Amino acid sequence: MSDFHCSMGSPASTLHSMASSGTLFLNVMDFSGTAVFAATGVLASTRKRMDLVGAVALALVTATGGGTLRDLLTGQTPVFWIRQPIYIWVAIAAALLTFALVWRMPAPKNYLLIPDAIGLALYTWLGCVKAHLLGLPDTSVVLMGVVTGIAGGIIRDVLSAEVPFIFLKGELYAAASLPGAIALVICWHLGLGELPSAAICMAIVLAIRLAAIRWNIHLPSYSGKTGK
Numbered sequence: 001m002s003d004f005h006c007s008m009g010s011p012a013s014t015l016h017s018m019a020s021s022g023t024l025f026l027n028v029m030d031f032s033g034t035a036v037f038a039a040t041g042v043l044a045s046t047r048k049r050m051d052l053v054g055a056v057a058l059a060l061v062t063a064t065g066g067g068t069l070r071d072l073l074t075g076q077t078p079v080f081w082i083r084q085p086i087y088i089w090v091a092i093a094a095a096l097l098t099f100a101l102v103w104r105m106p107a108p109k110n111y112l113l114i115p116d117a118i119g120l121a122l123y124t125w126l127g128c129v130k131a132h133l134l135g136l137p138d139t140s141v142v143l144m145g146v147v148t149g150i151a152g153g154i155i156r157d158v159l160s161a162e163v164p165f166i167f168l169k170g171e172l173y174a175a176a177s178l179p180g181a182i183a184l185v186i187c188w189h190l191g192l193g194e195l196p197s198a199a200i201c202m203a204i205v206l207a208i209r210l211a212a213i214r215w216n217i218h219l220p221s222y223s224g225k226t227g228k
Helices: 011-048 052-073 086-102 113-133 138-159 174-190 194-215
Strands: none
Touching: 011 052, 011 086, 011 113, 011 138, 011 194, 052 086, 052 113, 052 138, 113 138, 113 174, 113 194, 138 174, 174 194
């Protein structure tokens, strides 16, 4: 994937580049994203005092939710974790490790927000890359990056009876993912290599999300009175 800056209209060239030099990097990042989001599922389960089975189940749907929706929307069936069950085992391992670490420990402030931001950045990049490998147009690549980044967290929060971050008033969540995805496509068109493009994309997502958390930055939202 070192020549990932190939023409956006030439997915075959990108696939060859990925196969020849970037498979290890992509796999490491893919499994890292799976592990991070699985960990957020366990952390979210502590809010409802779930047992080990509930925590692992929530971790699994969180880790696989974004990629599953992406695969369904792009017609890639069976979805990735059915074709490659190793993703399930990575998620389970990360869930068990996280559960062991946080078991009976008081949850620190913002314990879920930081790893969730990291997962958002990783999965935004991964979603864009995998959509690009399918030869999708730029707009679809960006949208699949955002969908992959946010869907798992939405499912996690819904199943744990919490309002998903994306639906909180003015929350910079999808709005953090979108600029990173757009920047990645621009980097490819500018001819940047694999690592710089990935770093720029994830840095933008992470910086926006962490800044929003740190300084309580929100998007403008409707503040008028609602009709009766």
